Amino acid sequence: MPITAVILDWAGTAVDHGSLAPVRTLQKVFSMRGIAVSEEEARRDMGIPKRDHIRALLALKRGGPPAEADVDDLYAAFIPMQMACLEEYATVIPGVAEMAGRLRARGIKIGSTTGYTRPMLDVLLARAAAQGYTPDCALCPEDAGGGRPAPWMCYLSAIRLGTYPMHTMVKIGDTISDIEEGRNAGMWTVAVARTGNMIGLSETDFAALAPAAQVTLVQSARARLHDAGAEFVIDSAADFDPLVDEIEARLAKGLRP
Ligand SMILES: [Mg+2]
Numbered sequence: 001m002p003i004t005a006v007i008l009d010w011a012g013t014a015v016d017h018g019s020l021a022p023v024r025t026l027q028k029v030f031s032m033r034g035i036a037v038s039e040e041e042a043r044r045d046m047g048i049p050k051r052d053h054i055r056a057l058l059a060l061k062r063g064g065p066p067a068e069a070d071v072d073d074l075y076a077a078f079i080p081m082q083m084a085c086l087e088e089y090a091t092v093i094p095g096v097a098e099m100a101g102r103l104r105a106r107g108i109k110i111g112s113t114t115g116y117t118r119p120m121l122d123v124l125l126a127r128a129a130a131q132g133y134t135p136d137c138a139l140c141p142e143d144a145g146g147g148r149p150a151p152w153m154c155y156l157s158a159i160r161l162g163t164y165p166m167h168t169m170v171k172i173g174d175t176i177s178d179i180e181e182g183r184n185a186g187m188w189t190v191a192v193a194r195t196g197n198m199i200g201l202s203e204t205d206f207a208a209l210a211p212a213a214q215v216t217l218v219q220s221a222r223a224r225l226h227d228a229g230a231e232f233v234i235d236s237a238a239d240f241d242p243l244v245d246e247i248e249a250r251l252a253k254g255l256r257p
Pocket residue numbers: 009010011012013019047173174175197
């Protein structure tokens with residue numbers, strides 16, 4: 001049974017090596033309100049819709065559920081700040097556009113989902129298209145009535161792409177919420193370790209590390225993504241190709257995600 005569609009996350013998976021844009025913006029917007037947010041805190045719930053992420057972060061810092069007016073206030077400040085810096089973090093991760101092209105040549109559709117809003121996703125779509133990466137479908141939480149960890153964006157992707165059943169589809173992402181989204185949708189889940197939120201470094205900063213430090217970071221990220229339920233963990237979405245045959249072999253044996 002062939003794989004019909006692969007759905008990629010955006011930041012940390014297809015663009016923005018290290019998923020830096022949302023972390024930097026969340027830290028900035030919280031610090032403007034006098035709340036210091038560590039990198040680790042900003043990354044914990046990465047991938048869920050941005051408004052939910054702000055609410056979760058505020059709850060973490062306050063030690064309890066925040067007033068909705070405070071969430072509104074921070075989210076209103078967050079949107080223009082995120083929009084303003086998004087273009088700087090829209091570089092396609094090396095090899096991802098080529099990988100998508102190879103899948104398409106095999107007849108596999110390319111979908112995409114995100115925790116960003118529609119205007120933010122549109123910025124990434126335009127910048128990625130200029131670099132040769134254009135998925136067949138690109139959905140944000142408001143398109144589907146909710147974001148991760150719910151499976152709605154994946155279900156709507158299946159409808160838009162015309163692909164089924166869900167167990168012939170694969171979700172690739174860099175966060176725990178990506179894995180939850182894929183699992184909740186009944187899809188195979190593939191996590192990316194090196195390029196994403198778990199390590200949180202730009203391509204340049206990662207390359208500058210000593211080889212032993214790189215290995216330690218990747219091993220730790222791989223273990224955490226595997227523990228979160230990913231069926232496969234790879235370094236970058238650019239390395240996905242061999243898993244097509246692997247997953248198709250499992251399907252042929254009657255195995256399911
Ligand atoms: Mg991501």
